[in-house]
Amino acid sequence: xxxxxxxxxxxxxxxxxxxxxxxxxxxxxxxxxxxxxxxxxxxxxxxxxxxxxxxxxxxxxxxxxxxxxxxxxxxxxxxxxxxxxxxxxxxxxxxxxxxxxxxxxxxxxxxxxxxxxxxxxxxxxxxxxxxxxxxxxxxxxxxxxxxxxxxxxxxxxxxxxxxxxxxxxxxxxxxxxxxxxxxxxxxxxxxxxxxxxxxxxxxxxxxxxxxxxxxxxxxxxxxxxxxxxxxxxxxxxxxxxxxxxxxxxxxxxxxxxxxxxxxxxxxxxxxxxxxxxxxxxxxxxxxxxxxxxxxxxxxxxx
Amino acid sequence: xxxxxxxxxxxxxxxxxxxxxxxxxxxxxxxxxxxxxxxxxxxxxxxxxxxxxxxxxxxxxxxxxxxxxxxxxxxxxxxxxxxxxxxxxxxxxxxxxxxxxxxxxxxxxxxxxxxxxxxxxxxxxxxxxxxxxxxxxxxxxxxxxxxxxxxxxxxxxxxxxxxxxxxxxxxxxxxxxxxxxxxxxxxxxxxxxxxxxxxxxxxxxxxxxxxxxxxxxxxxxxxxxxxxxxxxxxxxxxxxxxxxxxxxxxxxxxxxxxxxxxxxxxxxxxxxxxxxxxxxxxxxxxxxxxxxxxxxxxxxxxxxxxxxxxxxxxx
Ligand SMILES: Cc1cc2nc3c(=O)[nH]c(=O)nc-3n(C[C@H](O)[C@H](O)[C@H](O)COP(=O)(O)O)c2cc1C
Ligand code: FES
Numbered sequence: 001x002x003x004x005x006x007x008x009x010x011x012x013x014x015x016x017x018x019x020x021x022x023x024x025x026x027x028x029x030x031x032x033x034x035x036x037x038x039x040x041x042x043x044x045x046x047x048x049x050x051x052x053x054x055x056x057x058x059x060x061x062x063x064x065x066x067x068x069x070x071x072x073x074x075x076x077x078x079x080x081x082x083x084x085x086x087x088x089x090x091x092x093x094x095x096x097x098x099x100x101x102x103x104x105x106x107x108x109x110x111x112x113x114x115x116x117x118x119x120x121x122x123x124x125x126x127x128x129x130x131x132x133x134x135x136x137x138x139x140x141x142x143x144x145x146x147x148x149x150x151x152x153x154x155x156x157x158x159x160x161x162x163x164x165x166x167x168x169x170x171x172x173x174x175x176x177x178x179x180x181x182x183x184x185x186x187x188x189x190x191x192x193x194x195x196x197x198x199x200x201x202x203x204x205x206x207x208x209x210x211x212x213x214x215x216x217x218x219x220x221x222x223x224x225x226x227x228x229x230x231x232x233x234x235x236x237x238x239x240x241x242x243x244x245x246x247x248x249x250x251x252x253x254x255x256x257x258x259x260x261x262x263x264x265x266x267x268x269x270x271x272x273x274x275x276x277x278x279x280x281x282x283x284x285x286x287x288x289x290x291x292x293x294x295x296x297x298x299x300x301x302x
Numbered sequence: 303x304x305x306x307x308x309x310x311x312x313x314x315x316x317x318x319x320x321x322x323x324x325x326x327x328x329x330x331x332x333x334x335x336x337x338x339x340x341x342x343x344x345x346x347x348x349x350x351x352x353x354x355x356x357x358x359x360x361x362x363x364x365x366x367x368x369x370x371x372x373x374x375x376x377x378x379x380x381x382x383x384x385x386x387x388x389x390x391x392x393x394x395x396x397x398x399x400x401x402x403x404x405x406x407x408x409x410x411x412x413x414x415x416x417x418x419x420x421x422x423x424x425x426x427x428x429x430x431x432x433x434x435x436x437x438x439x440x441x442x443x444x445x446x447x448x449x450x451x452x453x454x455x456x457x458x459x460x461x462x463x464x465x466x467x468x469x470x471x472x473x474x475x476x477x478x479x480x481x482x483x484x485x486x487x488x489x490x491x492x493x494x495x496x497x498x499x500x501x502x503x504x505x506x507x508x509x510x511x512x513x514x515x516x517x518x519x520x521x522x523x524x525x526x527x528x529x530x531x532x533x534x535x536x537x538x539x540x541x542x543x544x545x546x547x548x549x550x551x552x553x554x555x556x557x558x559x560x561x562x563x564x565x566x567x568x569x570x571x572x573x574x575x576x577x578x579x580x581x582x583x584x585x586x587x588x589x590x591x592x593x594x595x596x597x598x599x600x601x602x603x604x605x606x607x608x609x610x611x612x613x614x615x616x617x
Contacts, residue, residue, distance in 0.1 A: 006399055013400025018344040022586055046344075066584040067374040093374075109343060109586065264372040264379060264583045268339040270332060271357070271386045272372030276365075285365045285386055290342070 020267060021046040025059075025108045027100050028082060035161040036089040037132075038098050039074070045081030047073075047110040053140035054115025054235075054258055054294045057083065058266035060107040062096040069093045070263050070289070072235065073111060074135030075142060083110075086135045086164055112266055113293045116140055116256050120149060122231040124222070127155040128215055128244055130236025134164065136258055138187065140233055145191045154218065155188055155195035158211025158240070167197060169205060176221035181207045211236075212243040219251055227251055234258070238302065245297035255297035261288045276301035313600050313607050314593060316352055318552055318575055319472035319497045321407055321433055323352025326569070326596070326608050327589050328554050330579035331355040331411035331436065331476075332383060336397045343586045350589045352575060353407040356393070358438050359427075361419045363389035368520035373509050378528025378558070379580060380507055382521035385413055385441060390426040398430055407433040409474070412465065413441055417451075421464040428469035437465050437496075440478030440503035441525075452478040452487070452503075459490035466495030474554065476500035479531075479538055488542045492551050500554040500577070501542045502535045528580040532558030536571050540615070543572025547613050560584060562595020569611040 025042035032038055047057060051073045058068040069091075075084040089098030100106070116136070118125060125144065129137035134157055144151035154174075157163070163185070170184035172194045181196055183205030188195040198207040198214040207214045219227060232255035234244040241257045248255035261273040268290035277286045278299045286292065316326040329340075329351050337354050340346045348354055366386030373380045387393065393410075401408055410427040412435055414420040420437060427435050439452035439461050451457040462475050475491040477484055479502040488499055504525025509518040517523075535557025546553055555573025559565050560581040568576045581588040596608060605611070 009399040010402050013338050013397075014341065014402070016338075017341045020342045021344050060584070065374070067379060068583070107585070262370045262372050264381065264580075265333065265339070267342045267586070269335045269582070270372065270381070271335070271366060271383050272381060274366065274369065274371065274386065283365065290339075 019050070020109055020112055022107065022109050023047055024105045027102055027104045027106065030100070030102065033162065033164045036098060037086065037161075037164040038089065039084060039086045039164060040097075040100070041082050041084045042106065042108065043081055044083050044108055044110070047108065048076040048081050048083050049078050051076035051083060051111040052115040053143050054136050055111035055113045056293065057085065057108045057110030058112060058263065059097070061093040065093045065096055067093070067264065068109070068266065069097070070112075070260075070266055072135040072258070074138050076139070086132060088132050109266065112289055114291065116233050116258070116294050118144065118151065119231055119254070122229050122254070123150060123152050124226060124230040125151055125153045126215060126218060126230060126232045127153055128211055128232060128234040128236070128240075129155065129157045130211055130240040131159050131161070133234070133236030133240070133258070136235045137233065138185070141188060141193045142191060145193055153193055155185070155193055156198065156211050156214050156218065157185070157195065158198040158214070158236070160199060160201050162203070163197060167203065167205065170195065176218060177207070181205060210240070210243070212240060212247055215244070216247055219247070219253070227253060231255065232297070234297070241297070241300070242302045245300065245302065248297055256294050257297045257300060258293045259288050259295060259300065260293070263289055265289070313605070314596060316575055316608060318352070319434060321472070323407060323575065325350065325352040325589075325593055326565070326575045327351040327592060328409075328575050328577045329354045329582070329589070330556055330577040331438065332357055332381070333579035333582055336393065337401050337408055340582065340586060346586050348402070348406040350593060351406055351578075353409050353433065355409045355411050355436055357387050358385045358411045358413040358441060359387050359390050359393050359423060360385060360413050361390055361422050363387065363392065370518055370520055373518045373524070375507070375509055375526065376530060378526055378530035379583070380509055380519055380524035380526055381504070382519045382524035384521060390423045394426055394430045398432065403431055409434040409436050411436045411438050411476070413438040417461055417464045420461050421468050424465040425468040428471060432471065434472040434474060434498075435465065435469060436474040436476050436500060437462055438476050438503070440476050449478050449480060453481040455483065455487040455490045458487050459494040462491045462494035462496050472497040474498040474500050476503055477538070477542065478503050479534055479557075480506050484538055485541050485545050488545045492546065492549055496551070498552045498554065499542055499546055500556065501573075502531070502538045502557050505531050505534060527557070529558040529560060532564060536567055539568055539573050540571040543613055547572055559592075560588060562592045562599060565592050565596060566599055566611060569608065570613070570615045572613040572615070574609070574612050
């Protein structure tokens, strides 16, 4: 191989270098919600600067539990240098994180992963979040709202435990729905993004059913032409994502889903986090951390 | 190939099978993909380590095991990746040309289901810029081959001899801790032509989810790594050094090294170089810290070279 050719190859292989940052992130605020759910704001300027919807951080929850845990980024402020994460303190690591106090410092690496890639040919976007899969949907909604492009997002969230925010009546009408299904995440109202909630737990102002059933009702209310300009984005439990994939297939609409798997390195080194993805050349095992976490729903082997 | 500029303090230069490494640290197979993955992390550099061992490579591509593949356990973790790799041709033709051999040395890690497989993969790497070839006769996570060779000294020696016949590059036999007599295994591997030994691979283990009453790891069993196995690994290095030391065969000591102090313990027990794997998952900058800690240790004791520590255990 010629020297120039080798240099080319090295340059190509090294394109991703220095894209993830190791930071000592200080906890600046915590909000606690029922069922051991927390929203934490961490000072992490380098990570905040490059975070995008769908990307995540790998956080060391305590010195006694040195393996890190992946957490989706819910919001990021480039200007103020913080990120927000939402989690339910399930498992030893996240339980330790949940007991943190303001001023505590955590080692994080981030932002990691290929996030959502909105398609301007499909400006109608349906953002579907289930449980602790809500964060990237909030991030995606905020980023669509702040872009110059005229996105038309709607956020639909489901949870069987109380929502990790104080749900309140929305000022944005959704005329495709019964008027008493009117609760939303107030932050989304503030950004002028329509949103509705679904639960089987009988919470006020929520659709009584699965979030994917609510999504189906929304898609039904669209004309065929509108549906051709629609794309689904989802994050949540596997069965929800499976239902989203089926829904999308039924309407011939593309969907992007964010997957989860246990991780060790989170930088592509260990192949510990793989999921089965159908490629043009047959089945492959792809790494959720760096090949994802967002994949085309139609290619995921659930 | 370009000559490496020493980026680490000169006393850390280590001679290993005739190769000069700029640090005794070796990044371990399976923890750093095919060499470039960790460079995603700003501040991480392959130039901080003496060598990088690439992921276990087989003749044909392998998809690996079903999830979950990794799980944290007290002071360590279980893994059962199942040797996911794109196969030897893709590694040699597409991945090696993208590696910067001016930054560090790269070692291959070879695995197979039959002796013939091992020989074929070794042969493929012989005709490549790879600096050394590690024979993985200790992978616990595949159904055929791997540890089913490594747990039997005679079989281990046959694999090593078959690989030896294919290459003049340095050969490292990676030994399993899951066997009765590691000294006998080490001796037979050396006699079969191994230039170095890697001690130890992971210790077989299991985890159970009490909610659903199922094994956590998709493969049921997995390999335990990290600080939990350090005392086991140290003893095995000490035992293997009794065989390898007198024959001038260097050891890559590994199993739970996270700090300079851990590394020094392995050197004293008889390792010439020290492997770092799981520690990277804790702290991607672990190697920089270990280099600094090693250099400080030498300086305080007015030692000129890290080699003065090798096997310097006082009994
Ligand atoms: C996720 C993971 C994958 C591994 N894959 C391989 C492999 O492909 N080949 C091999 O010889 N050893 C493999 N190992 C074993 C390591 O190379 C090393 O011997 C072991 O983890 C002990 O060192 P540590 O405690 O520093 O991690 C793997 C270890 C881990 C944690
Ligand atoms: S967690 Fe190691 S490759 Fe994804």
